[in-house]
Amino acid sequence: MPRGYGGVAILWKKNLVKLVTTLSIGDERIQCIELSGNQKLLFIAIYLPCKSSDNHLDKLYECIDQLHEIMEVYKATHQIIIGGDFNENIFNENNSNRKRYILDFKSDHNLSTTEVGITYTHTSGNSSSAIDYILFQEKFRECILNIEKADIFSNVSDHLPILLRLKYELPCRNSEIQNQSTSNDVRWNKTDKDKYKNLIEEGIALLKDKPQNRTELDKAFVTLNHTITKATVKVAPKKKI
Template sequence: MEQIDHESRETDKKKELNILTFNCKNIQTCCMFFDELFNSTDIFLIEEHWLFNFQLNLLNELHQNICGMGKAVDDKDPINPTNLPRGYGGTGILWRKDLDNFINPLNIGNDRICCVKLLGSSKLLLVSVYLPCKGLPSDSLEFHNCIDQLHEIVQRYSDSHSIIIGGDFNENILNKTDTRRNKYLVDILNENRLYTEENGITFVNCSGKGTSTIDFLLFKQDFKENVICMETMDNVATNVSDHYPVKAKVKYIINAKEKSKCSNSKILPMSGKTLWKKIDKDAYKTLVEKGLDNFSSSLENKYEVDLAFQNMNSLLFNSAKSCCPAPSKRFRKPKLKVMNQEISDAIAMKKKSFLSMED
């Protein structure tokens, strides 16, 4: 996809979307990776960024034209920045800044599941997931818990959204085995009619002795016809992870006209002052109270506070706007035309005289 400047991208229709999932194994080593793939990728589903809660702002500093959101392993119990262990885990979703007005972050799932909604030709739910690897019995319990959460999310949004899930599943879902982990995961995917394609090896052990296929992009069956192509990118020069990115190009129309419908759009102040004397205050109060019912009663981290603050501003703004009477149109009087032909000729003559003097 050719690079398109920010302004023209918002005014034109974009008919294709390039989505990539990548277990980056420390996102702070990936700045050159995003430089290389920026022109050909719209949305990055990221796993194992290795950032802690207080470092998540770094996701917006990887590239001048990329922004996003993420979840960290210590979201519920933030680690003290003065005594940090080695980073691990975490999920995130990054997107080109010219898509920012079409995307809404969602606060659902645990730190291994990150979700956003995209508004375009249809409502699209994007999910980045990082499932636990094989290990202790407690890992198996966490694995099942993550699958259950993923199942609940898909069930909740299936009727109203198209769904794309990308991530490191730590299981080859195309190679069915008799293990409880594999069977549990595959059964849930089949129940929700999620499909993917075989695209070869996606993980190479650092010793070079082991390979596997554990990174996938999944789509709902009814979205399958929109998938143009899918590939494992094993030739990215700046990739320093032991995972290969998996990328898909899908048919999906993003039109600038849809921007105003997205609640994540930047809120602009209303022109002029709000005429509170003319506003239906009872209707305003009802709209605000109704909107407050949808707010979460508990805020556990900085991201939730920021999101709640943004949603509160949006609620108050939209409630006031809907109750405020439409302003009457003002027609400006035409400017007084003081320039006549004689004055115009005199000015032209003066300029001509001045130029001849310079010569």
């Protein structure tokens, strides 16, 4: 896929690296990883063709057919989560071939989702739609705590991120993961606290005295977080490798 025209990627926290397996299935529009917890979990990230692309219908059919194959292989042994840009509003009243093909796939595998509203706004600002979704198997509904749009001030994409909260048990015997998750703690007893205090005060001085609205408050909060992070990095003792 040409640079600048999309694609998919899946990121995970470093403390999960020993539990994550990348899978060589899919293509540039479909990427998969397996998380080995008490119940194996398959994450599928997708980017379906947009309507303006050449042969978009055939390409969409091809992507959905690949998803059918993946579901058939893994649905008996894994909990499966599918998320990404579907480039189609599956909740509106249109009855396009694209929508029907996606909904047939959803029905064939007993998949569900939650409507979260508008997720995409065209760069011109003249149009918007709901085209981003997270699908889950109905039999695992009790594991889905919430699906919602994430309100992230620093987001610069024309898509709004969707947040899934999932009840999932990681292996309790994996002490390495637990130790790794706390390995980035700052050793405050060995930091220059005066320097840290001065850096924080310099950052606070750049803030407006009293934010006048929600936007200014959000900006102040982000700036303060960045100030604290930068100050911590500068005074934290360098770890020996």
